[in-house]
Amino acid sequence: MFPNSVGNPADHINLYRREYLPLLERAGLAGEGFTFHTLRHTFATALLSRKEHPKRVQALLGHSSIVQTMDTYSHLLEDIGGDAVGGLDEAFGS
Numbered sequence: 337m338f339p340n341s342v343g344n345p346a347d348h349i350n351l352y353r354r355e356y357l358p359l360l361e362r363a364g365l366a367g368e369g370f371t372f373h374t375l376r377h378t379f380a381t382a383l384l385s386r387k388e389h390p391k392r393v394q395a396l397l398g399h400s401s402i403v404q405t406m407d408t409y410s411h412l413l414e415d416i417g418g419d420a421v422g423g424l425d426e427a428f429g430s
Contacts, residue, residue, distance in 0.1 A: 380393055384413060390405055390406060
């Protein structure tokens with residue numbers, strides 16, 4: 337996913353130490369507990385907050401199943417579960 341200076345896959349330890357930690361330092365977030373995995377959750381949260389379709393988020397995260405995505409992030413979907421049954425009256429003209 338991330339190439340090194342000669343185009344080969346970057347070693348995750350080198351990426352973390354040489355790029356990510358200095359980035360946190362520059363942002364004033366060093367020592368605050370932001371792991372590299374936090375970026376992944378932030379990315380997914382931002383997409384869902386922008387009303388991106390959960391199946392698209394699943395694909396971008398590489399989850400093999402929508403169940404994994406929804407189990408992890410469904411609490412971010414404001415209208416999930418809403419008044420699903422209440423709309424049946426309108427749908428069936430009652």
